[in-house]
Amino acid sequence: MNIAKKMVYFWVFLILSSFVCADMVYILNLHYEGGSITLIDKKVDYGISPDRLIQPEFGFRAELVDFNDDKLESFRFAAPNEMFVDYSSEGELHGGIIILDKTDFALVVPYYEELKEIKFYNKENMIISSVIVEDEKLAPSSAYGYLAGVLVLVGIIVWMWKRKK
């Protein structure tokens, strides 16, 4: 096998490898204040979303909605403004629960190409906020890497084709 052929196989392998995507997730940085939730920041990254087989009976609810306003999935999560705090002294526990007026928190949800927004419901199942998440797609580094790989492959093919001629 000549070197040029080997190089083509090598680059084809690299390009194909870039198609094998690990699971992707949205990581949402959220702000809770006065019963409302707003989006501070968001990131699409390779990772695994919690499977959420365990959910609180009484909690907030997030509903992932697509561009047709259809529900993609929904899950309950513990109220972000409630935090149990504890310390022990000679085995005796002290502390309690802190109710925060405002706080930042984060959620990891599965990545859907068609995800438009996430609607949040409070413990009383009343909608409190809706955050738009549609604009971000692939993480820039991954997208640029992929694009660079495709360009390199095209370059090699053109170079080989010219060399053959």
Next chain:
Amino acid sequence: MDKAQIQGQQFVYILIGIVSVIILAIGVQQFVKMDDTGEDVQLINFATSLNNEIKTIKDKPFGSEDSSSFSVPSKSDFICFVDRSKEINFLVKNELKGKVDTYSDKNLFIAPFDKFNNFNLEGFELDEKNNPLCVKNVNGKVRLTFESKGDKSLISAGSEEVESECVTVLNNGEDKIDVVFLGYGYNDPNVYKRYVDSYTNDVLFSVEPFSYNKDKINVFRVDDRGLDCTIGDYITCNEFQAKQLASKCGADYIIVLVDRNKVVDFLSPVRSSARGNVVKVNTADDSFVLMHELGHAIGFLADEYVDDYYKNMKFNPNIYPNCGSNCKWASITGECFGGPPDNDKNGCSIDTARRGTETSLMKELNVESFGPVNEYYLQRELDEYS
């Protein structure tokens, strides 16, 4: 003082000296024994994780690859795999030959070979050029690559250490509860690793129903030291950052361990906490505070101790499985404790509420049990996993 008194005094000093040396020797022996026992459990977890990873990859389409880092005992130097179906080149590790000959039913050896037990793994193969395959322990972990070969998994040494990687402490397979440890304030990665191992084996898996359900739980740790936290009355961490780090491992629950050196100098005690699926642990506190916080996070259990703090808020005990204004545990134990008429700090979060367990980890840390009612509710949640 006469001569007899002086001699008697000397005898007492000698006796004190001998007793001191014996006590010290016993203490050191116990400490070494405890460390060795911990390493045995770590090795069993390591072998279990390897077997599950081999099986997972083997069942994937031919050629599928995965690289993972595995937590190994700090005192181990190398992890050596041997493929007995192929020619073994002992020149790679000459001292391994004796062990491979003696333990003919084993194929996983840990150096120093006289210190650790050997194990047998099923369903893997090695490249003929790398048999045996010995991988160096770097900062308490080894990185390995697995490739599906249909009926077997091909194991090779993983590529260079990846930053913010997910290190497997215990892998029981897919679709399990994934618990991810993050550290804050640890300057020495080995200290952090020891804490993770200890909280996993000596705390998490020592309490029912978690010990009984050990095969439903995967444990990982992320070694990245960049987590941003602040310490005050309680621990606050950048949750966005924590979830980015932990999502590499697929965290269902995140446990942030805070180095005791970061919290010991505080005048008022720094509280451990649970919010959603994130638990933060002050490691200077009793280690079983972790189980109390997991009781909140996994079982949605309320505090069973009574604290004045609850008096100042509108607390509804009935939304928690382990507290209530009535005795609601007839189908579990039929017993009821606290609340009126014998209130006086003996209720469930508030002194007018009742609880299903006389005492438990949700009430105090002097007992290392959740008690039947809390175990029932925790088991109900764990039953969501197979």
